[in-house]
Amino acid sequence: MEYDFRKIEQEWQLRWKENKVYKVLNDYAKPKYYVLDMFPYPSGAGLHVGHPLGYIASDIYSRYKRLKGFNVLHPMGYDSFGLPAEQYALETGQHPAVTTQKNIATFRSQLDKIGFSYDWDREVRTSDPGYYKWTQWIFLLIFDSWYNQITNKAERIDSLQIIFESEGNIHHASPGDKALQFSAGQWASFAESRQQEILMHYRLAFSSYGEVNWCEALGTVLANDEVVNGVSERGGYPVEKKKMRQWYLRITDYADRLLEGLDRIEFSDAMKEMQKNWIGRSQGAEMVFAIKGHAQPLGVYTTRPDTIFGVDFMVVAPEHELVPMITTSGQKEEIEKYLAYVKSRSERERLAEVKQITGCFTGAYAINPFNGREIPVCIAEYVLAGYGTGAIMAVPCGDQRDFLFANHFKIPITNIIGDHFNGEEANPTKEAILQHSGFLNGLLMKDAIEVAVNKIEELRIGKRKINYRMRDAGFSRQRYWGEPFPIVWSDGIAIPLGAEELPVELPHVDKYGPGPNGEGPLANMEDWVHLTPNSSPEEKTMAPEDPGNEIKNPLAGPGSPLFWKGGGEVKRETSTMPGYAGSSWYFLRYMDPGNNELFCDRKASDYWGQVDIYIGGTEHAVGNLLYSRLWTKILFDLGYVGHDEPFKKLVNQGMIQGSSRFVYRLNCKLYFGSDEEIAKDSYPLFIIPKSVADKIDNSTIRRQIEQEIEMYFDANFDNSPLRMVRIEGMSPLHIDVNLVDGVELNVEAYKKKQPNVDFLLLEEDGKYICGVETEKMSKSKYNTVNPNDLVDKYGADTFRMYEMFLGPIEQSKPWDTKGIEGVHRFLRKLWRLFYDDQKGKVWTDHKPTDAELKVLHRTIKKIDEDTERFSFNTAVSTFMICVNDLADLKCHKKEILEPLLFLLSPYAPHISAELCSLLGSGISPVGEDAPGSVYPVFNPALLVESFKEYPVSINGKVRTNINIALDITPADVEQIVLQNDIVQKWLEGKAPKKIIYVKNKMVNVVI
């Protein structure tokens, strides 16, 4: 009986599907475990071998935990909104919904072949109205919330209204307009539109005019992480700043909690570091400098108040509001010239010329409050309007940019750090003793920071301040293929739709181009955008004549002013939500996917709780992972979930790189002698070996190739038309890796695909060895490998184990198909422990020996340890060692083999299930007959040894091995070791200085 993996895998997959063995119930009595994969964007290219790496790891872990008795949630879905489908629609006219549907079908069929244990009844798709209804719902919830800095959590907006009614905003400054202040009485006197405008500044999801990354070529706004080096990540088009009405999430209010939460979760240091950098917390002080002759002072932010006496000038951002006010008439012309220059420069240019110092003097002078010194105020590009106050106090001896600026404009530098400053570059040290620094003289800079801040606060010219690099997250996109906002606009007021209006379905469009004024494609849908009475039958409920049908927001509670009373022009919001909207909470929907009342029942989220293991790539380090954490914290504050960090532990899978193969095409010109031109098609493109291609510049090699070509024509034409050959060089060409066996090209197969080529100068055996390079896996490089091909050839079990065998899950590594044979051989060898090709059944019911039990229990222990720590590559090795050992022992005993199958089943479920079923005990490691209690338990007693083969070293070098009983005294050990011939030889009659004996490890004799 042979190992017929195709038949076995097909049959078991069908059976598992029919019996719904992976169905997961919210069985609140059982201990839970939540294993999550980052759900994929269903691209048109389908899966390549890199995708399943994480999926296989998570599947193994899920199956393992299930066997250990946990109720394991292990779902899968699709992040199916996004730009690529829309781009494709623009190019081909195919509706994104159609292509997405098709791509998902491809993904699903590929996933199914690998034998994953997903509960597909819990599948989510972010582009499904049944799903994005709740994305919209959560958005409305966030819209209806504000961040209370006193209680330090999000609250519903009505609590803020109550506060305003009783005390104004005295204790809650507006995050959008710091200067705004009003009393309770004033609040009551404001018109409703004014009140709404003020509330908007406080909302956690708010709308505001802001500078966005506008990409003309894509006709859309891009997120910061979609802009790379000033051009769009996709397509590389230029990106510029543009003011536009946008939606934002007030993530900055959560900056500190997002930082603090990192201490409570298991992410890699690299990942935490990336998030910390992104948040960019810095501690310092904000203080004001008076400007000579002006009433309004200049506010600056600094992290180094200790350097206050080293301030030689001030720099403000060119966009700073004070610039036109303080510029003197003498400097006006120059300043305007500089402003024009700044404006003319695109983001791209500015980034390309980092560290180039440009700037201009305003003519104004600021006064240092500590020593009364008058210092010039300049403007410069290197000061950013969006960070801090948009102005700095420049300390050239301590900051390199300030130093360069001072040098450039010949501003004298005050040295406050003595020898630490060499006059050639700034030194940002905190270890210097301060000089020329008034009341700070003699203090270590480190210590002076606190002293200076205290003084600043005492003099009431500033206060300590924490700043963040992170900005509020732009939440609207001028795109089609995303969630529509459940918002309508009336007289400039954003009105949330009621829960009963959800989902606001994405209307079908025929054109995917941008709308007028850079709006999204939805703006072209006149009928959809304008909500006037009777404009569309299904919107009847909005008819203003019917007072019972007001658009009300039930989220805002009774008596809320937030509803549309009819009349006036009402327009829908035409932008859509960004890609991260749907992926910020999908892990919650999996817990309760069918719920029509709520996005996820609190009981379900309390049960499943945090994702215990989240597996995915590093590319979402600051996107998905940060926003998911934000949404969870908001939902936690508002009482919708019971935990505030979504992911307990994150495992980053490495990237599988492609291993590209090249052939080298000869570039040559052929001259023909006869008048009759021979058809171009009748002579081929010539391919030369890499060894020849490398030496193409060598004239001897060229001559050799030319002769080769002449011979070719002599052989293929009766009267060779060739008069002359001139070789111009060669070009490496990517060739399909599937035509290559290792590095050897399958010449026949290649010729079938490329009939018009011929190979020159091959070795005698006719082999062609390809060039090799490691690159990103991509279709255009012909280096993708489709898992389907491998599953067809070797089976899913082999494929799963091979992917794990490649190396540590977190490491990036190039794909190499060659080694898969070894894993396949291992599974066949395992099969032969049960069934022999000739003899048939070989397994028996005989009692196992101690040696056999030892092999089994060593394996149990190692597999447990390795699986727990995600060391799947060593686990596969362990299985191989075990099967090798059992084969050596000629062990075919069911009592040993059956537990082994249970150990193996998370890794290779099909063969394990088949062999278990053939053993006939009526228990299975997969599915409905798999009680947790049959998973093998390690018995340490079986591994106890009484002797050990100790390595004995002389001066740290191993010279021999001696078998010594474990229970004897160190003195006896020394005796035995010293009597050993080899040790004697090395001692040369001398007495050892010292003997180190570590029980169960080694013995070292020091001479």
Added chain:
RNA sequence: GCCCAUGUGGCGGAAUUGGUAGACGCAGCAGACUCAAAAUCUGCCAUUCGCAAGGAUGUGAAGGUUCGAUUCCUUUCGUGGGCACCA
């Protein structure tokens, strides 16, 4: 520039707490079985000196701590990733 990873045979990698470096697999070499092939099995396989026994060297490089270092410390080089006028 700053931060984080990482560097071990021809190749992927192992060595979990400082204790026999190279497990397991690929590739390669030699052999068995076979008419032959496939499949399978057996042996060899870091470098170097040596007929061998047995030495010497060896985890990017240089130092250090230690009886003992792939593992810890310092310096340095290479590779990969992230951030980058953030005051």
